[in-house]
Amino acid sequence: MWRATSLRGRRRTGPAPDKRTSPAAGLRMPTVPPGQHEDPQGVVDCEGVDGRGHGGDCTRGHGRVARPSAGRPAPYTGAMPQRAESSDGLVRSVALFRAFRVEQADPERFYGLLASDSVRMVSQHVHLSGRRVLDVGAGPRQFARAFRDAGAEYVAVDADERAIDPLHERGTHALVAFGENLPLRDGSVDVAFSSNVFEHARRPETLATEMVRVTRPGGVVVLSYTNWLSPWGGHETSPYHWLGGERAVRLYRRRHGHDPKNRIDETLFRTSVAQGMRWARSQADAELVLARPRYYPRWMHALVEVPAIREVATWNLWLVLRKR
Numbered sequence: 001m002w003r004a005t006s007l008r009g010r011r012r013t014g015p016a017p018d019k020r021t022s023p024a025a026g027l028r029m030p031t032v033p034p035g036q037h038e039d040p041q042g043v044v045d046c047e048g049v050d051g052r053g054h055g056g057d058c059t060r061g062h063g064r065v066a067r068p069s070a071g072r073p074a075p076y077t078g079a080m081p082q083r084a085e086s087s088d089g090l091v092r093s094v095a096l097f098r099a100f101r102v103e104q105a106d107p108e109r110f111y112g113l114l115a116s117d118s119v120r121m122v123s124q125h126v127h128l129s130g131r132r133v134l135d136v137g138a139g140p141r142q143f144a145r146a147f148r149d150a151g152a153e154y155v156a157v158d159a160d161e162r163a164i165d166p167l168h169e170r171g172t173h174a175l176v177a178f179g180e181n182l183p184l185r186d187g188s189v190d191v192a193f194s195s196n197v198f199e200h201a202r203r204p205e206t207l208a209t210e211m212v213r214v215t216r217p218g219g220v221v222v223l224s225y226t227n228w229l230s231p232w233g234g235h236e237t238s239p240y241h242w243l244g245g246e247r248a249v250r251l252y253r254r255r256h257g258h259d260p261k262n263r264i265d266e267t268l269f270r271t272s273v274a275q276g277m278r279w280a281r282s283q284a285d286a287e288l289v290l291a292r293p294r295y296y297p298r299w300m301h302a303l304v305e306v307p308a309i310r311e312v313a314t315w316n317l318w319l320v321l322r323k324r
C-alpha cells in the first residue's frame with residue numbers, strides 16, 4: 001500500500017505506483033490505481049469504451065487528472081514587447097528569435113513570450129474566452145498561464161509527470177498521458193493545441209489524429225513542430241545534426257563532455273515539413289486552414305509550399321485545421 005498527497009492535496013491509498021519507462025520516449029510514467037482519477041468536467045474517458053481503443057484505461061497509467069488547486073500562481077512575466085504585440089511581421093520575428101537565444105539562461109522569458117505569442121496566433125482562428133483548450137505535451141507552465149489569461153479552460157496533457165506536476169495551479173486540469181492515446185472523449189474540447197511535441201513522439205501522426213478526434217466539430221486543431229532539417233532540427237546538437245544524427249551526438253559530446261538531453265531517434269525524431277503537410281491534407285475529418293512557418297512574418301507563408309527549400313528554411317511548421 002502507498003499513501004500520497006494527491007494533486008489537490010487529498011490523500012490517496014492503494015497499491016504502490018509502478019514507475020515505468022515510457023516505450024515512446026524514455027519518460028517516467030506513473031501507473032494509476034484503477035478508478036483513482038478525478039474528472040471534474042467529465043472530459044476524461046477512463047473506461048476505454050468507445051470501441052476503437054481510444055480513451056484512457058486508468059489502469060495503464062493514463063488518465064490521471066488533477067482538478068485545479070487553490071494555489072496562488074507565481075507572477076507571469078512573459079509578455080511580448082509592445083511593438084511586437086500587434087505585429088505579424090519582422091518586429092515579432094525578431095522578438096521571438098531574440099528570446100530564443102536566452103532559452104537556457106532565462107526560460108521564464110523565452111517560454112512566456114512563446115506562450116503569449118502562441119495564444120495570440122491561436123486567437124486568430126477562435127475566440128478563446130470560455131473555450132476548453134487541450135495542450136498536448138504541455139511542458140512549461142507559461143502556456144497554462146497564457147491560455148488562462150485569455151479566458152480559456154486549460155487542460156494539460158503530458159507524457160512526463162515531471163512536466164505535469166508544476167502545472168497544478170488554479171484553473172488548470174493536468175493529465176499524465178501520451179498524445180498518441182488521449183484519454184479524452186471524442187469532440188470534448190474546442191481547441192486541441194500542441195507545440196513542439198510532434199518531433200518528440202514516436203508516432204507523430206497518431207498523436208495528431210488523436211487531437212482531431214477529441215476536438216468538437218467546428219473546433220480548431222493547432223499543431224506546431226520543428227522539423228529535422230530546420231536550423232534547430234537537432235535541438236541542442238544543432239547545427240551538427242546537418243552532418244547526421246550520430247555525428248551530431250559525437251560532436252556534441254566532444255564539445256560539452258556529456259550526452260545531449262534529446263536522444264536522436266529515441267526522444268527526438270527526424271520529422272519533415274512534407275510529413276506534416278501530408279498528414280494535414282489527408283484528414284477526412286478536418287480541413288487545413290493555414291500552414292505557415294511559425295516564427296516568420298506573415299508574408300513568408302508560401303515558403304511551406306516549396307519542396308526541399310521548406311525543409312531547411314521553415315524552422316518550425318505551424319498547422320491550423322478546422323474539424324468538420
Ligand SMILES: C[S@@+](CC[C@H](N)C(=O)[O-])C[C@H]1O[C@@H](n2cnc3c(N)ncnc32)[C@H](O)[C@@H]1O
Binds near residue numbers: 139160
Ligand atoms: C519540447 S517540450 C514542449 C513543451 C511546450 N509545448 C512548448 O512548446 O514549449 C515537449 C513536451 O512534450 C512531452 N511529450 C513528449 N512526447 C510526448 C507524447 N508522446 N505524448 C505527450 N507528451 C509528450 C514532453 O514530456 C515535453 O514536456
